[in-house]
Amino acid sequence: MGRSVDCGQRMIAPRDRYRRPIPVLTQLTVREYTARLASGEPTPGGGSGAGLVAALGAALGEMVANFTVGKEKYRDAWEHVAPVLAQLTAHRDRLLDLTDRDADAYAQVGAAYGMAKDTDEQKAARAEAIQEALKAAASVPLGVCEEVAAALELLPVLLLHGNPNLVSDVGVAAELGEAAFRCAWLNVEINFASIKDEAYKARMRKHLEDLMALAENTAVAVWDETVRRVRGA
């Protein structure tokens, strides 16, 4: 293992480190994943963790839907809840894919920093590769933000039509979604610190600001209504 390179985030070791295969993170056991997250390995990091937390939030929404659809007592709710279930499952799948992709994207940044920089041409090629890799890396937490914002919009349907015995799980889904959004947003920003394309950054920041307003409003409303119901139970 060679000298570490500072890319403005975790310390990244040069290329040779990334010749080692990266495990598919979501195929690790829960204990293995958390141990690797805790370790001095550069991946997974906070971006992958944010994707996983978002997936857990979507899964809790699905659980509420699964305790509604197919239960005779809630037959009138099925037509409202079944489409939400299908959409949340799709969000969870994509969020777990992003959880895995974060490590690859991060490895690409490390590889770009490890490129030769002896001649002016090499330096220019390396600088361009770094910028491309940083944008690709930022696209992962950006994707988490987009998935979470869309998943959160489905939760009010579960408050209206879902099995009321699982109301606390709707609140937990909202809370985890909001936290995952904020964590992913911070991971976009830390990537932006090293990205030089100001127009790209301004465009993405506006996009994220709109998504965050939507996500936070929905999450807070769902959480508050959940707490009201749990306390009134």
Place this chain on the structure above:
Amino acid sequence: MGRSVDCGQRMIAPRDRYRRPIPVLTQLTVREYTARLASGEPTPGGGSGAGLVAALGAALGEMVANFTVGKEKYRDAWEHVAPVLAQLTAHRDRLLDLTDRDADAYAQVGAAYGMAKDTDEQKAARAEAIQEALKAAASVPLGVCEEVAAALELLPVLLLHGNPNLVSDVGVAAELGEAAFRCAWLNVEINFASIKDEAYKARMRKHLEDLMALAENTAVAVWDETVRRVRGA
């Protein structure tokens, strides 16, 4: 599988359901765990998810510590960060144990609800067993709250002495800790809805209120300082 019994939370099937072995949740792969969380199985639920999110937060704090201790550049920080690393690892281990225990505790509640209730004596024994099982089930998210509150208190040391390249991971750790606390708290409250011992509930609520004030103050302070540094980078 028999008729489901409503215990004020998820619908719980009678005893026979719990004769099936429950897998050790943290030994499932990340994909398997999230799929089971999403499913119509009664466990894991929101309480287990809260324990896992708290463990992910602790793990991210450990990652920051692991990129500090042993790195020559940060030698002066080692004496401050090494004890934090050891404590966060202990918190993570206990949080993952709680993530597993949530399913067992929940199964005990289901088993108590499934007890015979033909005679008055059986009814009394069943009612007592249900109350005991609900208290045991509440102790799991209560334990998550205690572990998270203690873990959050360690994060300011990482902001002061940790590798500054990983500052965003300290912020993510704080955000996940805060969200996990709130989710665990909600799971305590949903259990309380069925617990009749008012003195016990009042004592626990006061304890949780104190912990929450501490946890939220620390999490918000760490998050705000992280955002300030990331934006200033």
